[in-house]
Amino acid sequence: RRIDFQQALAEGKILLCQEEVDAAFQRAVLEQSRPGPRDLKILYSPLHGVGASAVGPVLEADGFSQVEVCGPHAAPDGDFPNVPNHVANPENPRVFDSLIEYAQAHGFELILATDPDCDRVGCATPVRWTPGAAWKTLTGNQIGALLAEYLLQQAKQAGCLTPNHYVVKTAVTTELIRRIAQAYEVRCVGDLLVGFKWIGGVIDQLGPDGFVLGAEESYGFLIGTHARDKDAAVAAMILSELAAQAKAAGQTLHQKLEDLFRRYGCHQESAFSQQMPGAEGMQKMQTLMNHLRTQPPRQIAGLPVTAVRDYLQAIRTEPGRSSEPYPVPQKGDMLFFDLADPAEPTAHYAVAVRPSGTEPKVKFYLFAYQAPDSSPEPEEVRGALEKRLSALEAELKLFVENFAS
Structure with missing residues (x-):
């Protein structure tokens, strides 16, 4: 009726x-x-x-x-x-x-x-x-890292931070958040599939009392347990508090970020999507993922692949060795390629790839990390990392375009 x-x-x-x-x-x-x-x-x-x-x-x-x-x-x-x-x-x-x-x-x-x-x-x-x-x-990665440092620092100063506290992020969100959590001796649940529902699930699994922050690289954050989804109102409030605190100390948020890089190492991330439209798009995405899974590249942009992490099969494989179990919170069609730079042993790179669940596209996430160094300024190191990420992106785009044609 x-x-x-x-x-x-x-x-x-x-x-x-x-x-x-x-x-x-x-x-x-x-x-x-x-x-x-x-x-x-x-x-x-x-x-x-x-x-x-x-x-x-x-x-x-x-x-x-x-x-x-x-x-x-x-x-x-x-x-x-x-x-x-x-x-x-x-x-x-x-x-x-x-x-x-x-x-x-x-x-x-x-x-x-x-x-x-x-x-x-x-x-x-x-x-x-x-x-x-x-x-x-x-x-979004940088905002998430700044929020993590601020919230954990505030809790520590208030004397209420314990090893039972934890932060949560998706696997494609910056590892800087994990390193910050480790420095404050709290847990970071950081291998989740894309989607804030998985972060909400961790809150229910581990209990809301110890929850500090949930973060996604796509600009979604949660502080507090009034929701199980990202909430821009609370994130905007905490971000404003952090910016006001930084201003009172004579710093901008960008300078606060540079401080994080000096302490935890420089982190640089980027992402891009490759559209695969039309009726054949879904099949092309599946074929691409199967190809990368069964015939992984040995190198990308001159950087050797040191391991492949497969979130669908929950295995990790190093070149020339048998696969080993790789425990993941949820199984999903996502691959991580860990890369090394033989000329720079303190640097680490990674590429993640997954098909979109809602659009005809494949998304790539690129990560670069340089361990803390007392000599170069963060801006100089970040410039070098950005060049690496640009080279990775160019080669991956060429590969996907050729594969899809």
Whole structure:
């Protein structure tokens, strides 16, 4: 039986509970607030989504009094008229171009942008606190690492950090988070398949009391146990607290990131997708994965493959040796290729590949790591790692294009 919505509302068959739910949600988010400075001028964009109803009130209640919502992006609109190519994605640095221009002209110190349903958040800040300094965005991997360090440091300073605490990440999210967790002597569950549902499952499995942070490289984060999915409101609040703390110490978030690289080693990541459209796309993806699984490359861009980790068969294979069991939390169609640089034994590289479960494409994730070194500056090391990743990407793209043709 169908009934008119307004009639059902008038007859009490539908109850509107938005205000109660919003208030309860905001209370749950604010329970994750940490003490500290709040002197920070923030420009926030909901990217034509619903985030203004969550992020704005939370930041205000947390003590941030200098927050402005970006006018051109404020109104919810499914056509996303005022963002590049009408794609409201905080992963895309171009989304921040006009925001950075406005922020520079009006003295803002942090830009936050959430996707339309407000479960992912990106940010941009000045590289240095000097007049006319350039602004840069942070990647999801970098934001996750900064959040991990901040939350664990705060817990340690408060005297409440124990070995029972843990952070959770997917396998394709930066290993910097794992190294930070190890330094604080807490557990990192980090071999999960892509998808925040797996992070939520770990919270239920290990218990919510010890949970500190869940992170995905695709800009999804969770702090607190009010949800089992990524939540941009709580991530935006904690990120703002961290940025305000850094500002009070004379640092930007980029400088905080450089500190992490000095302490834990330089980490650089990138990713790209190869479209395989049409009716044959799914078959091509399966054929590609089978080929990589049964005939793995011996080298990629001049770097020898030292091991293949197969998440579908739960095995790890080194060249010339028999496969060994490789325990994984969940089995899935994903391969990792570990690479070494014979000329630089303290460096490590890896390539992960998996087919998309929702789109006709294969996604590649590239990782580079250089152990801490007292001599070169992080920017110099990162430049060298970026060149390596570019070479890996170029060779992989050529291989996939030739394979798909």
